[in-house]
Amino acid sequence: MRLKSRFGPFGYIGIFVLLTIYFMPARVFGADAGNCLVCHKYPGLSRVDENGEMRLLFVNEEIHNKGVHGKVKCEGCHTDITKIPHEPAKPVDCLVLCHIIEPTSEQKFSHKSVATSLEDSVHSKKGKDGKEKPFSEDMPTCKDCHDDPLFRPLAFVKKVRPGVAEDALGRCRVCHTQEEFITRFYNHITTRLHKSRSPLNIAESCARCHDDPELVARHNLSTSAGGSYGQTFHGKAANLLDESVPDCLDCHVPKGKSVHQMYENKDPRATTHKDNRGKICNSVDCHPGASADFANYKVHAEFDKKSNPVIYWFTTFFIVLTGGTLLPLMAILFLDLLRRLFPNASFSRRKEK
């Protein structure tokens, strides 16, 4: 009565508007609340900056919205942009307190714990003594390993092909009503239940640095890790998109730890430490029952005469044997077919009878 008497019919309209907003689906408020994609949806939006570096300012809306950061507003990461038109954006700080409330702690979400893990890892810019490592600029930052992460949903009830399982979504819909929430939640959870990237993609990511001969030399690494992995059975299977073979992370990250917690071989916490190495292969998931020596073979043996002469000559022998057998066979087959094609052909002139 009071509402009606003071504001007339506008009071009820106001309440109706507020209720409409409250119950409005979340997707109405997309990540692009600032309408940044008015400009950034164009692939040609690019420039050369003052340092001569090319800057592509395009955001593929379709892919971005389906990705892990699809719900994050642009200004959640690009915090320095507060107005349009804006000045050239500063590099994004992935550790910024952002955008989304972490549901269990009800605190703002942040990637700070990743940085903490990384600082303690082999990829830290600083050594154990707190001093900067030589060539510390080679150490990876977030974007060296990560582009905008994409979901890789897993289907338990759909065995033919991976992806979102409609049957599983049907169960979710019994209690949950928001379609976007259901799909996103399903994607989020099931992506975490298996490899978030295929073994091939992981190996490619690591190889960008670990196969760079100059970087390998600078850091006195014993091998180009990606290349030597590719020579192994695991690497060849990964190249054929086998998801069950171990990738770099399976061997180099301690079980149950974040992928950012990789340690150098001398560190007792490292999986590759001489005391722990035996446990890498004989886990229940891989080769249960394998002896500790099983993991002591040269995993990253390179095809190199100096460092691995036995493997080099053994491999060379088999390559020569294979090529030396099959190539002459092909040559004989070819010549035989040639004769069948031209049965009367001859290099020498026939004697006239």
Add this chain to the structure above:
Amino acid sequence: MKCFFTKLYILAFMGLVVFFGVLIWNLTFAHLIHEYHARKGDVSIQHEGEAGKKEKGKQTFDTMILESEDRVKHYLGYRVLEEQRIEGHFHHIGFDIGPDNRSYCRSCHGDMPHDKVKDVRAFLNMHAFFVACQTCHVKLEEKDKTNVYKWYDRKTGDIVDSPVNGAAPGTYQAKIIPFVRDENGKLVRIDSEEKIQFALDYKNNEKVLSEGQKSKAKKLIHKIISKTPVTCEACHTKNKPLLPLAELGYPQTRIDSITSTEVVGMIRNYTEFHMPKMLSPGEKPALPQLQPEPLLKQQSELQPKQQPELPPKQH
């Protein structure tokens, strides 16, 4: 007839034998040779900073975007996303756009020719992705105007149907080119074969030309270019836009968007506050540098407060 098929069969079989021969060679001896040469290269310790400096000059749009060999396939299980990989670029590109093989401007000015006006260089480069240089930089006199514009394929250079409908904005494999009338009154595209050949000849002979010859050639190439380009408002307006958007295949929704107050207002914002000199280079800005309207702020004020994401229900 039988003999013919037998010969054909033998030929096919020979092809197969050669194919397997090459395959076996690549897998065996070629592999050994490749490994030998790969290892022969002397790997010297080099500071990252120095290496970076050396590389910077080599980066072009062609090598980094259009013809980039560094491709990546994301295996998502249900989908394989293949795209070019740009170092340090976070967002996915998701599709390929081929180089503009027709444009003769590109050979000197590149794919990102706009860099003078800091505030709009990216916007202008964005338009250069689907609008030929001549569309904005050639202002035809009233008597020469035909109001005919067409799309040409970036790869083949041929005139094609409008790629707009169904494609995401700006992702076209084609560019808009104006048409003019030749001496016979026939409609021809402004980038004639003759002009392309002239520019190509200049490019090929540039090193042997004298300074005077160079100047003359440049003058001739740029003869049709007007001092001031077409303004943004010439197209982004509801009142007789320069480009016949409907005839170029833009659906009404896109036309409304291009000429909307949102876009037009933003252009005005840029023109008045950020680049008063853009269309009159060399002159001092007439207006004081005012603070632009904080559009984001305005929007956040206008929009209702965003609903926080609720934690999932407990089962």
